[in-house]
Amino acid sequence: MASRFQAPRGTFDVLPEQGRARARLERAAAEIFARAGYEPVATPAFExxxxxxxxxxxxxxxxxxxMFTFEDKGERSLTLRPEGTAPICRAYLEHGMHKLAQPVKLSYLGPFFRHERPQAGRYRQFHQLGIECIGTDSPLADAEVIMLLSDLLGELGVPGVELRLGSLGSLESRRAYLEDLKAHLHAHEGELSRDVRERIDVNPLRAFDSDDEGTRAVMESAPTIVGQLDGEDAEHFAEVRALLDAAGIAYAVDPTLVRGLDYYTRTIFSFVCDALGAQSEIGGGGRYDGLIEQLGGPATPAVGFAAGIERILLALDEEAPAAGRDAFVAIADPGQRGRAMALAVELRHAGISVEVDLAGRGLKGQLKHANRIGAARVLILEADGSAQLRDMETGEQRAADPGNLVDEMTGGGS
RNA sequence: GUGGCAGUAGCUCAGCUGGUAGAGCUCCGGCUUGUGGUGCCGGCGGUCGCGGGUUCGAGCCCCGUCUGCCACCCCA
Incomplete structure (x- = not known):
């Protein structure tokens, strides 16, 4: 009976079991971000x-x-957002947030879209949560952002997480560095493996990750970005490291760390999880001091991160247990339906999780259902107006005061 | 976008060298004449991913295609 339709390639449905784990993650993130003063915002799914x-x-x-790019009926070229930082900077400028007290600290959560070949942990529609701290170039902001992601992963209990840290310097020094690196590689072309040689001008940094013996020897003497940082960039990086050290956050400086987005400057970082296979990065980010200016605004320094919700969930691989219910209101006679519904609403208002039978089951079926959904107690409404209260764990059952059913349930005694 | 592996009931899987589908779990019901969980019995549920080909006959062989997974690539 398989449906003819299935979710489009690279997309997925979130079913209740996963929905629970997802809700827990989102709640934890919302609390951590809010406590640090990051306010939730949202931008459109396309721009x-x-x-x-x-x-x-x-x-x-x-x-x-x-990119998923399309034209609307007014012939505007629109794109489903592949990432969240550029849209937030657009909103920052559009709404004059540079007039607010700086830095402006924002958090977000939502779907993003990239047309890639799907794989576990890599989807065409995926979800990210992240924060942006806009309007300060202090290394304190870099450190705060990194610490918050570290806190989140720690609180969730994501196993096997490692933090990699690097610095790209300014846009100019990065460009200069890449030229130096290419020059070094070209000078040793004969000793490199073929694939590395072919990619010298495409992605020279990739050479640092090669397993090839000859290539490794060449890379031993290769210049690194971190090693070439000039005065202020070097100082900034040193301060970020000192702040992380002081906070007791472990990290490995990775001179080969790169990001696939052009806007990063200075600090970049990546949280990876060894339990994940090829798509091992669960979150990452960095400083993007030039982006807002690039979008037509005033020069405004900023730093932030994005984390992949599906990847965190994958790394946790937890079986979220069903929540269970405090109670179930069963009826011994169909005439009690109205009373049961009204009572359930009243109990819910009192803070008790309650369900009633919505399927017209007999009493036996209702008890069975109550057991299945994990109800702790069942209230049975009799045709004559009396009521029974049954403890589903012990099987004990006693008469309940029909005039005080809410008190019976909230009082705790059973 | 490149290369490789896979696709049988809602779920997990079996199906020998081709002879026209099976188990466990789930769900519904009965044993139990209003009262769940264990047990026993029964029932619902399958275009064997889709399309074409070979064959008297295909879940099984061949081709194509879709989807997933692994690696590359890239990144969250």
């Missing part, structure tokens, strides 16, 4: 295509081949 071309960068994989 002007040019926002991403300018913000993320025309030469990036995301813009070149992964």
């Amino acid at each position: 002007d295509t040019a926002l991403f071309e300018r913000g993320v960068g025309k030469s990036t994989d995301i813009v070149r081949k992964e």
